[in-house]
Amino acid sequence: MCFKKGIKLKMELLEGKEVAENLQKNFIERIEKIKKEKNIIPKLAVLGISGDKASEIYIKKIEKNCIKYGIEFILKMASTQEEFKENIKVRKVTSIMFQEPLPKNIANLINEIPAKQDVEGIGIQNMGKLMLDKKDALIPCTSRAVIETIDFYNIDVAGKEVVIVGRSNIVGKPLIPQLLKKNATVTICHSKTKNLAKILKQADIVIMAIGKAKFLKADMIKDNSILIDVGINYEEGKIVGDIDFEDVKQKVKAITPVPGGIGKVTNAVLISNIISSCECN
Numbered sequence: 001m002c003f004k005k006g007i008k009l010k011m012e013l014l015e016g017k018e019v020a021e022n023l024q025k026n027f028i029e030r031i032e033k034i035k036k037e038k039n040i041i042p043k044l045a046v047l048g049i050s051g052d053k054a055s056e057i058y059i060k061k062i063e064k065n066c067i068k069y070g071i072e073f074i075l076k077m078a079s080t081q082e083e084f085k086e087n088i089k090v091r092k093v094t095s096i097m098f099q100e101p102l103p104k105n106i107a108n109l110i111n112e113i114p115a116k117q118d119v120e121g122i123g124i125q126n127m128g129k130l131m132l133d134k135k136d137a138l139i140p141c142t143s144r145a146v147i148e149t150i151d152f153y154n155i156d157v158a159g160k161e162v163v164i165v166g167r168s169n170i171v172g173k174p175l176i177p178q179l180l181k182k183n184a185t186v187t188i189c190h191s192k193t194k195n196l197a198k199i200l201k202q203a204d205i206v207i208m209a210i211g212k213a214k215f216l217k218a219d220m221i222k223d224n225s226i227l228i229d230v231g232i233n234y235e236e237g238k239i240v241g242d243i244d245f246e247d248v249k250q251k252v253k254a255i256t257p258v259p260g261g262i263g264k265v266t267n268a269v270l271i272s273n274i275i276s277s278c279e280c281n
């Protein structure tokens with residue numbers, strides 16, 4: 001296994017900042033090209049149902065990021081499901097994002113917008129395209145952030161045992177085709193997995209995405225494994241991942257931190273997807 005940075009420490013920190021900066025390098029150029037050649041100004045609409053404080057903070061972050069790159073931004077928070085249904089008829093936007101939490105019947109309305117506007121890549125069409133390795137698939141941002149991190153740090157997953165814990169539509173499931181494409185041997189675990197401890201012990205690379213603070217401990221992994229922590233949890237006023245960083249750090253070859261890991265990259269991937277949604281217009 002080789003990394004971009006020299007391995008001086010026993011454990012390497014796979015920081016998201018550098019991955020995100022690398023992704024952001026061509027954003028301005030790509031946006032200028034769209035404006036010039038297609039006469040399109042990227043515009044994101046975030047649609048949600050009001051009332052969730054945590055998502056309001058997240059939306060503010062997205063808005064700030066959009067403004068930074070000259071992407072227009074509108075927020076439509078509905079008070080009722082009926083109002084939400086009206087809001088998805090929003091016109092003159094290039095990109096649409098549904099802000100969770102949403103009732104399932106409302107979340108499913110993502111399939112009523114054109115696939116090229118579904119910048120989170122969570123609709124049926126984009127998921128199908130991802131499965132079939134179509135070039136114009138918009139890929140769920142967090143799953144893509146994991147792959148971007150793997151690529152940036154030159155982590156060779158071919159032939160490796162990669163265990164994903166968590167089977168959500170935004171992380172675990174879309175990671176399967178992306179890792180298979182890289183010739184990894186992929187195992188996916190979830191809350192009903194019976195022999196999780198045994199499976200984890202065999203993993204060269206573990207990707208944790210379950211939303212349980214500090215769940216993964218040193219005694220659950222093998223020596224020199226690589227750990228990718230997608231989890232974002234709040235514990236005693238602090239953000240922590242699904243991995244007990246302090247407990248595992250002496251045992252691993254490399255690990256993503258929380259905060260400052262996959263979350264940072266996810267924000268950059270969202271902007272990249274917004275730009276892609278205009279490029280394929």
Ligand code: NDP
Pocket residue numbers: 142165166167168169170171172189190191192193209210211212230231232233262263264266267
């Ligand atoms: P979901 O709640 O949608 O899915 C959680 C998954 O974890 C489910 O598949 C569930 O299994 C599984 N799971 C729960 N408990 C266990 C357990 N004890 N053992 C094994 N599997 C378990 O979560 P998300 O995918 O939306 O998010 C996961 C985490 O990632 C959260 O902390 C979230 O905040 C974070 N996140 C981070 C992002 C980032 O940018 N870094 C972006 C999005 C999410 P089952 O299916 O059987 O219920």
